[in-house]
Amino acid sequence: MFFAGLQLGTAGLLAGRLAWLTIAENEKWQLLSESNRLQLSLIPPRRGLILDRRGQLLATNKSQFTVDLIPDRLQDASSVMAKLAAILELDTEDLERLRSDLNLARGHQPVRVASGIAWEDYAAISVHLPELKGVALSRAFVRDYPLGAAGSHLLGYVGAPSREEYEETGDQFLMVPGVQIGKDMLEKTLENRLAGKPGARRVEVTARGKVIRELDIRPDEIGETVTLTVDRDLQTYAARRLGPQSGSVVALDLETGGILAMASMPAYDPNSFSDGISQSEWDMLSQDERVPLRNKSLQGLYPPGSTIKPITALALLEEGVAPQETVVCTGRVRIGGGTFHCWRRSGHGVVDMNRAIAESCDIYFYLMGVRIGMQPIADMARRFGLGARYPDLPVPYQYYGTVPDPEWKQRRYGEPWQVYDTVNATIGQGYLLANPLQLAVMTARLASGRAVAPELLAEQETQAPSLRIDPAHFAIVRQGMSDVVNGRGTATRARLPLADIKLAGKTGTAQVRRITMAERRRGVRSNASLPWRLRDHGLFIGYAPIDRPRYAVAVVIEHGGGSAAAYPIASDVLLHLFDKELAMERLAEHEKDWGGGIEERMARETVAYAAQ
Missing domain, CATH: 3.90.1310.10 (Penicillin-binding protein 2a (Domain 2))
Structure with missing residues (x-):
């Protein structure tokens, strides 16, 4: 009876446990069972x-x-x-x-x-x-x-x-x-x-x-x-036209502010990053002195050089300087105890505002800038987009540069503003810094007279409000910019090969070092014999057509030696917007001289780096 009772008790426990598992916890164990066989x-x-x-x-x-x-x-x-x-x-x-x-x-x-x-590899692993x-x-x-x-x-x-x-x-x-x-x-x-x-x-x-x-x-x-607002064909063309140069091209639609192209070269192949970049390729990109990983259009900061002169001219006009007033440029001038030089050693002679813009006379802007002081020039530069950040632009970074004035210098360095600071700023040197996008915005505002703001998303394109600057003042400055290209200015070779379309612009050369007196005596400014990092930057801003401005472009060539490295590129990019076939013919000639396009040159550089 004892063993029979023990058996019955054990059986009862087992039956109860079985009932609990199969009835009370049925759902739990069913799910666990499913998870064992289902994935x-x-x-x-x-x-x-x-x-x-x-x-x-x-x-x-x-x-x-x-x-x-x-x-x-x-x-x-x-x-x-x-x-x-x-x-x-x-x-x-x-x-x-x-x-x-x-x-x-x-x-x-x-x-x-x-x-x-x-x-085959996928099947082998399977x-x-x-x-x-x-x-x-x-x-x-x-x-x-x-x-x-x-x-x-x-x-x-x-x-x-x-x-x-x-x-x-x-x-x-x-x-x-x-x-x-x-x-x-x-x-x-x-x-x-x-x-x-x-x-x-x-x-x-x-x-x-x-x-x-x-x-x-x-x-x-x-x-x-x-x-996007971007034009794929123009984006590709701008990048290819930069060729082996290190720099940036930004093109804008003046009617909407849409960015048509924003190219920065040298660059990297984003497909390599998607697939997983190799260590050797990463080393090559990160150690290149031309910094292909940097977005020069947004992160590159450069002295704008003489491209700032139209802004300085507008500030002069707003302060009451008459455009027919002249100065005599002999190639150098004493200001505030220091000697300042014009880019043309022999000087320009008698210069008014139009000639000062067209032929980029430094002495004119030195003297007139000191006359009105730095504050009006800084205020005008800000009205035209320098020193600005664009919060509606969907980008992760914007280096917005510097528009200096007396208050800024006192706050930054604890020092008073000096007359030589104004002299340097009037020709886009000294503390003044801008990125290529800002230079393109400045150009768009000069051409349109409106507060054009850059956009990348097509749904955000809008008409910009007026800058409320005297149209007569704009006309004077625009005529000077037209004469830069179509008159006796500094970029006559930038003329478009089109009978009915002309472009206006402004050249710029930005020094990256101090030119010694010995170099000035020898006539040396920047040349191919200098190390790449010691050469001047080359800049050009332009818009077209002159009579009904529609497109603006800004080009910056790092250590290009001067504006001659920039304005042919700007001219070809604008030409692409009016005559693609002719622009492509020009590009083909350049790429023939360079030994191929972007992909071919990147492949050769990769092989050379791996061998090294």
Whole structure:
């Protein structure tokens, strides 16, 4: 009876437990059972398209096979990496990168092994997948940039989320294998619009993880399509026309403020960043003295040189200086105990305002600038966009430069303003600094008489209000800028080869060092014999047509030796807006002399650097 009771009690306990598991906890164990045989995975979304003003693609997506490592699933990292290296032919540099990325990654943060692999390699890894614990295969969409290097500093690039980015947001979406997020420029600032929403896939698997069948799939939602003000053809042309030079081209539509082109060269191929850039390529880019990773259009700050003279002239007119008043330029002048020189050693002779602008006489602006003082000149420069930051522009950074005045110098250096500070500022030297975008805005305002503000998103283009400056004053300055190109000015070779369209502009040469008296006696200013970093910057601003201004352009060539390096580029960029075929013929001749276009030169530089 004792043993019978013990048996009955045990049976009762087992029956009760069985009933509890099968009835009370039925849902819990059913879900756990399902999770043992079902696998849920997220599908990275496709990013939204970026289009130019005519609907042409600037950034799109392409399908490719990718291989990732999931750190917290790896059981034998060395063995897995050795097998992947054998299949994918990974070299030592690739393996070192993987080890470094694995050390920095969170437990379930995917680490990209390779992307764009061939179908044969994808199939080979699939066969060995049960023994490659921690390897994730996917057929994903990656970013593709048809413009290549020509659009890198405009569009930016994408890449896998970093550990810091995940910890900052805590967004689980960033842990999806194959997901890419914006890292720079528009890809970064428009991330919320371009990102899209991930899809999901549910498959039935064996205990060893082998897929038996696909049960259900929820497609991803592609991100929003964004249309820019940019003209794709002009953007490509501007980048190619810069050629081997280091500098920037910015072109604006005067009617709307839309940025038609914003090219910075040298640059990098954003497709390389999307696919995973190699260490040697990164070293080459980061160590280049021309700084291809810097967006010179927004981050480059340069003395505007003589391109500021139309602004100085407007300030003179506003302060009551008559345009017919003259000064005598002998090539040098004593002001405040110091000697200041004109760029023309022999001088310009008798100079009025029109000739001072057209032939860029420094002495005229020295004397007249000192006469009215710095404050009116600084105020006018700010009205024309210098020193300004544009909060509505969707960019991650803007270096806004300096428009100095007595209050600024006292605040910055604790020193009073001196007369020589005014002398330097009247010709765009000294403390005065601007980026190429600001110079383009200044040009647009000079040409239109309106407070044009730059825009990159097509939906934000608007008409700008008037600057409320006397039209007669504008007419005087514009005539001087016309004579720079079409008269006896400093850029007559910039004339457009079109009978019915003329451009107006202003040249500029910005010193990067002090010219010694010995050099002045020898007539040496800047030449090819000097080291690249010691040569003057070359600048040019211009607009066309003269009679009904529609487009403005600003070109800055770093250490180009003078304005002669800049105004042919500006002329060709404006020509492209009126006659593409003729502009392309000119470009073909230049690229023949340079030994190919952007991609060919970048390939040669990469090979040369690797060999070194």
